[in-house]
Amino acid sequence: MLKISNLNKYFNLNTINEVKVLDNINLNVNKADFITIIGSNGAGKSTLFNCIAGSILADSGSIILDQNDITYKKEYLRSKMIGRLFQNPLQGSAPNMTIEENLALAYLRGDSSRNSFSMITNSDRLFFKEKLKELNLNLDNSLNQKVGTLSGGQRQALSLLMATIVTPKLLLLDEHTAALDPQTAKTVMDLTDDIVSKNKITCLMITHNLNHAIKYGNRILMMEKGRIVLDLDNKENITIDNLLDRFKKETGKLLDNDRILLSSE
Numbered sequence: 215m216l217k218i219s220n221l222n223k224y225f226n227l228n229t230i231n232e233v234k235v236l237d238n239i240n241l242n243v244n245k246a247d248f249i250t251i252i253g254s255n256g257a258g259k260s261t262l263f264n265c266i267a268g269s270i271l272a273d274s275g276s277i278i279l280d281q282n283d284i285t286y287k288k289e290y291l292r293s294k295m296i297g298r299l300f301q302n303p304l305q306g307s308a309p310n311m312t313i314e315e316n317l318a319l320a321y322l323r324g325d326s327s328r329n330s331f332s333m334i335t336n337s338d339r340l341f342f343k344e345k346l347k348e349l350n351l352n353l354d355n356s357l358n359q360k361v362g363t364l365s366g367g368q369r370q371a372l373s374l375l376m377a378t379i380v381t382p383k384l385l386l387l388d389e390h391t392a393a394l395d396p397q398t399a400k401t402v403m404d405l406t407d408d409i410v411s412k413n414k415i416t417c418l419m420i421t422h423n424l425n426h427a428i429k430y431g432n433r434i435l436m437m438e439k440g441r442i443v444l445d446l447d448n449k450e451n452i453t454i455d456n457l458l459d460r461f462k463k464e465t466g467k468l469l470d471n472d473r474i475l476l477s478s479e
């Protein structure tokens with residue numbers, strides 16, 4: 215479904231500040247895999263997502279999504295196939311537009327028979343309401359509310375809905391609950407799990423929360439210094455302690471992430 219081969223990315227290539235941020239990444243993702251990704255700060259996790267989504271281009275290697283070579287495809291073309299959420303809840307939606315307008319943009323993007331300026335029909339509106347209702351955040355009667363007035367959690371849930379309202383080929387979640395308070399983070403994480411499993415979405419989720427890394431999805435990747443150092447597809451009996459032990463065994467060091475959350479919630 216997603217096949218990444220020999221992917222390399224440098225920053226400041228051929229300068230004194232040259233760093234290799236992705237070092238020969240190879241990864242095969244199966245359809246409907248829900249993979250959690252953990253690693254130290256600066257391991258290259260977000261850079262990997264940037265290369266997959268097209269916000270930056272890899273220096274060498276290839277990224278094949280559903281038999282399409284997207285390695286050098288423009289970001290806006292990839293965004294029709296790839297949904298993405300960021301740590302910052304303000305990043306995924308337009309504050310001065312209403313909930314309905316935001317949803318319409320996301321919805322029409324995936325519909326080749328209409329364009330972004332097409333009229334929103336009453337049946338679209340009913341569909342949006344139904345989808346909002348599933349979030350359980352009391353937003354289904356607020357289609358005309360400006361998105362900038364929503365709370366961080368509501369806004370992140372809306373971004374999640376926008377990213378999945380047309381089922382994407384791939385969903386990239388980059389610590390999307392890290393900026394939320396624990397209760398809201400749980401709500402958004404439960405919603406995520408629900409939407410991803412129900413729609414069998416192929417999903418990669420970077421998380422600083424080791425409990426989430428273990429609890430959600432079917433496979434865990436660990437990254438360190440631009441490499442995938444561990445790929446666990448059997449999570450049976452995995453605990454935080456043995457995850458940390460395995461990380462140490464593979465890298466010779468402790469997992470070093472300033473946002474890491476070990477506590478259960």
Ligand SMILES: Nc1ncnc2c1ncn2[C@@H]1O[C@H](COP(=O)(O)OP(=O)(O)OP(=O)(O)O)[C@@H](O)[C@H]1O
Pocket residue numbers: 225226235253254255256257258259260261262471
């Ligand atoms: N645009 C850039 N220019 C130069 N260096 C960059 C750029 N973006 C990222 N880096 C560097 O690349 C390395 C990997 O960064 P990246 O953001 O991918 O790490 P990460 O694993 O997502 O870390 P974190 O857990 O802190 O989010 C870091 O050393 C970072 O400073």
Ligand SMILES: [Mg+2]
Pocket residue numbers: 259260261
């Ligand atoms: Mg990051």
